[in-house]
Amino acid sequence: MAPMLDRRGALVGLGGLAALWATPVVAAAQAAGQPVLAWTPKALTPDQARTLAAACERIIPATDTPGAIAAGVPQFIDRQLAGWFEPLEAERLRSGLVRLDAEARAKAGAPFAALPAARQDALLREADAEGQAAAKQLKPHWFLSLREITTVAYFTSEPGATKALRYDPVPGDYRGCVPLKDIGRGWATT
Template sequence: MSRRKALEQVAMLLGGAISAPSVAGVLSRATRRAWAASPGWAPRTLTPAQLELVATVAEHLMPQTDTPGARAAGVDRFVDTLLSDHYSAAERDRFLTGLAGVDARTRSAHGQAFAQCAPEQRIALLSEMDARAYASDRGEDGWFFRRMKELTIVGYYTSEIGAMQELHVSPFGAYRGDVPYASLGRAWS
């Protein structure tokens, strides 16, 4: 199956719920290797301040609970890799403009960058952005916030932490052909 055909089928399966760059990134082995935890990794699109902003926003969207959050899962690396490898220049610029808007809002309201604000201030801003993103008026803020949520969710649940610790994905075990029924206890038929 060609990559194009796989993307078409995945998009049809998901009903267009996930953007094409996200699907392409998930299907790309190079993307998985690029953002996996490696000491030599360096951002290619985001500045260190932007990378921290993405990590902070993502951590609020998928916080640490009894399982690690978005920061530990490397969602910031995933976002940088997708922006670098799978987004068009126009989409990348649109995302970066939205990201700058988050910091501009907190600087205007609280006199400091988003990452330096108190958690309550961050949550208030994100709640406001969330409400506007899904209102009838879907402006640039809405596009950015919906895309940020999408990238956070896809990045988190396709990471090892998201898949193995949060979703508890358990790959099939070894094949054991002839097993006495008594050793199974129960069986589905």
């Protein structure tokens, strides 16, 4: 008679099965030259999530402060798409990510997330120009939504509020109209 598994044994077995399943998925992403996701999307497909992460990182790249990926911006946006965005707005953003990836494949022969930063920037500038033209006609555009939610997500994250901005949980005296050169960069307070 085979011994019964305890919970720990069952979890170890399930972990092994998960590793066996994940290996071909990770290998396929790496073979396509795309980065491997370190998180599981709730509202996006893995390809959309990789495109989102790459676009967010180009909107707010890592410099002397953490970039959008390090701040968890793609995960934040995915959670918002899953539970907060209006369905039409969520679909517009998802469709925009699909379109951005399709344009990258058509123009550069590779997925957006696998392109070099300069090529990603060029495609995002094109999307921004389209968005600006749409805004002049008072029409919504997916890229303007993406840029806005990326900025909000970044500057409300801990790295964005404490490393990109100066965080002061208890601000001192109000000093209006202070030249930016005197304070260095913007402040975040609660």
